[in-house]
Amino acid sequence: MIEVLMVMGTVPGRVAVLTDALAQFRALGVTVRVATTFDPAERVPAATELAELHLLPTAKELGPRFGRMVKRANPARRPWLRAQRDPWVRRHARRADVLVALDAQALHTVWQLAQRHRRADAVYGIAPALRAVEKRSADPARYRRPRLNTVGHAPAVLASATRNQTVDLAKRMFELSTGKRAMKLGPVRWFWQGAVTAPGLPERHRGKIARRVTGTMLKSGHGASAKRVALAAQGRLKSPTTRGALLGPIVDAELSQGRVPEHLMTVVRGQLKLADGFLKKRNPGKAAPHVLRAFNLLFHRIVQFDGTSSPLAADPEKFLAPLHNSEAGRAMATPRGREHPATFPPADRPHRMLFFTGLNDNFLGPILERYEAMPGVEVRRLNLMEESILPVLSNGRTNVTLHMLAGASKRAGEVREAWGPHLEWADTVFVDWCNLGAAMLTMIDPGTTRVVVRLHSFEAFSWWPHVTDWSRVDDVVFVSEHLRDLAQAAVPRLRAPQGPRTHMIFNAMDLHRYVAPKVSADSRFTLGLVGLSSLAKDPRWALDVLRELRRRDDRYRLKLIGDPLNPELSPAIAAYVRELDAELAELEAAGAVIRAGRTDDVPGALTDVGVILSTSLRESFHCALVEGAASGAVPVVRDWPFFAGRPHSARTLFPSDWVVGTPEEAAERILALTASEEVWREAGRAASSHVLSTWDWSVTQKDFDRLLLEPPAGTD
Template sequence: MSYGIRAEPHRDDPTRKENDMLTPAPRRAWVATKRRLRTVAPPGTARHRAGTAVRRYALHLASGWRADARLLLAAAGADLAAGQLPRRLPEAVRAATERADTRLRGGDAPGAAVWLARAGSMAFHRVVHFDRLSSPLAESPTEFLAPLHDSDAVRVLNARARREPAAPAPSGRPLRLLIATRGNANFLSEIRRHYEAHGRVDVRYLDLAADPARAHLTRDSTRMIAHILAGDSAYGRAVEDWLRPHLDWADTVFVDWCAAPAVMFTMIDPGPTRIVVRLHSFELFTIWPQLVGFARVDDLVFVSEHMRSLAVAALPQLSAATAPRTCVIPNAMRLRGFARPKPPEARFTLGLVGYDAVAKDARWAVEVLRLLRSRDDRYRLRIVGGAPDLGLSAAARAYHQRLGHDLVELERQGAVSRTGRTEDVPAALTGIGVIVSSSVRESFHCALVEGAASGAVPVVRDWPFFAGHGGGARALFPSDWVVNSPAEAAELIIEQTATEERWRRAGAAASSHAIATWDWPVTRSLLDDLLIGAATADG
């Protein structure tokens, strides 16, 4: 999956047949190699495609040919199809961006867009950042993204400015607030309810995925790139026709998720309308923020400090003179309803809410459980949430198969239970006495905070993705919630659950901290200050 990247047919399309690239002698060798491959794996299978590209690239190296973007991308694609991080991924991305620059210098914006889209589909492939337990972008954002940021074409993408600054908030009438997203309103319920009931705010809600005639415009990043590079296109005019009436109506546009809608709202000049974008987490590991015209964004909202720190390192636009203001506002949550009585037996029940993504790294929690049970077999693990999708990639499938074997073994011992999805998370948490965050990457981890609010003792892995960016979990949570290893987690749990009295006291302290720090009234005041100003925040 390439997160919306789609290369349009073009005379310089990298998917042209490999035979067309080769001189006669290498072509004969390649044809012979392809014949042999047919006996290795059935045609059309992932294994056959991977072997084809790997052997083609090996032949390329052995013959001493100049590194070619098509061959580098094919080899990288083969590794990704096999669930592996390509060894020469930066070289492949740079070769593609150089092709894009060449096309752009020749006045061919659509051709440049195809090559930038190919570069993005490799650099931000899910195997690179989502289906492994580490990410080169998180480890070294400047170095990893250099092949993109060194590109002249990418600099053109980032060169957009707005014709006029955003107008001040109106006086004498309600503020007109447009809330926009695309198919994901998970973090908007409280915000919408609040402002729809606010006496001094008029609200419109726009879900770009809900328009069957236009939703396809949100998925075509190649055409987005081509429009930005060219400055005009039929695609761009279609986006303008769709969004301009909303921009003309609104005083402020709040775009949730720094993804396709944020690109589209900054593809066209916003005029005097104020643009506010909220970035959560996953977006930063996709192409979308690289395409946003941040000079046309007035405020960029993060849900945690470590996400802001990593974004500044990954997006040069955020350090430019035209950069938007940035702020940190936690996700909107009503937490008081989670504080419910827990039975005594919950003391020995660890809880993990959500395990469908590799980034949740449920195997870390399993290791904690094993360490606990080596000392006291009363400890159990309860997993709440839907099952993983084994079809996402070879890398994700391999991880979840290993996890599945772990869980089946422990289920046979009565040590693990899986409850599936639930619409009543507060009720599910009453039976959980220790809430675990085992993730390698989180922007905020609402499920962990909800568990703490319920009175469960929080145990938080120091999320490895963010160890060097703003402190990660240690900067967000009290230090006595955070651990470095499964062994430290087990020791903390043994200590905090040593007696029922101690466990309940620790859980009550966690609940008080969570509600005082992140409950909706706290977040609401921060959002009011941002979106409508303190003078009108009396709704």
């Protein structure tokens, strides 16, 4: 009886063809066995009645070592790795007269079996298998006694097996010597540091070995050794992508510890290089994850928000040059424009204004109230937190980035369907915060509707302005000149001649509600700091001022108003909070600090505050300071370090005598202006008068009216 062993590497497209062939073999009296890489009972149930079907061992059944080999192997080699140690396959391959590969994925397996069992015919496909069976049936005597040269493995197989065993042994030794247990030994770590820098080692091998070694060092808790090995290896690597891939885990580890990595930009450049490669192949879908990874590093909270410095604030052009000079950066900066320019509404109907709300409305209240009550203006709100809108915003950053890279996307059509009717109704759209709402709005052509976006300090240190199509925005509003300078330096499109018009309009603040008499003359000895929930507020600077004052007069104390810093937000904040709490504990014990906590009645909390502080590292405006000054407290403003020394800063925003450079200067100003009740009250009245006449909503609302209700200069 003739025996046939078939191998299937993939599920057959036409099961009927397979079952017909098996029926023909059965009619010829042939015994057929089929080895598959999938469950035959589930995928080809009809064939189970015509032949003996066998599922090859899965990667899990092969054990961890061989399972990993199967997963890493080329798809054409995987069936053989599963078959070569299968007793069922080995037994029936020895007895088979014909070996059949039923698909391309099974070819390598059948070739390997044929090299080991040379008396059998090896064919590819059902028709050749039938011919081989018919040939053997017609002349059985010819195949009864095998010739000597068909007995045993072919020499090539013996050589291949020896080579494979050697390679497998080498791989096993490599895995053991680079495992977590091995990396706990100092001599092993020292050996690999030398090995990855050995001359003559091909770059692709050096990169792979170094990534494996540094990865297990990190997992075994030897981050310092991992960094040394990575830096040593990357010095001998030429490819930016290989260097970036090697240093990526090191950078991630340092960020997780709250430190700004020294080699952050190496990883960023590597990711952008990978993205550029995919864009050259016209594959923005594969480029997008690398751009997002670069964004995550460039604008990581440890890098930009949770430290006492920011590389973006220090030199925005240099810091963001890798992004702007990359193909990905240029693709996202490509203006898509609008088919028609924005038009001013006709005079015979109300001016229709659409405000985006829902994500953060903290600074919109007075603006909405004014225009909702104004005759000749019709206002609508588009709440981005409504259930009908949320699906459009889902996975927003990824979708916006992909859209900007590709120039078009399915999500843009969904935005058009959801927001299009609102845009067609509106004459003017006002988007507060340049974040997800603004970026998604610019995915579509706004038609003739005018688009106004207000950009605050937070967004200037984020990726959102870089995925916003500014060619579809007509006006950008900033709350200070120094913020406009920073944003235009970080996003060159904002300062381009064809870019949007820019305006500096202060926040809408009802300052008159803060005017109230101080509870007593002793209030002049109470310093107030409002808002502590961000490290940028730097309350430790206020403690330096307080200690300087109390060295001369122990009547001074500090009142902290607002939620405390949350140490769970990041390791950097946790470290800052530990130092802050240690200082506060000492001062609280002496009665020098009062923690008032969060309150809904800030005007009431300020009635016993005689000096209002701004101790921040950065601010776009600092409303809390101005509100304190409106209450009659003497303002003392730190020259915000992120902007100090620039053409515009705290010194150009506020009266020059308000601003100080050091805690010692702050103490001198406070001592001078609180020396007597009369001096203090006069200084407080002057500060209150200045802020009310400069920044109260009754004054700044006229700037909003000019922006929103009057035709832009140069239009009809």
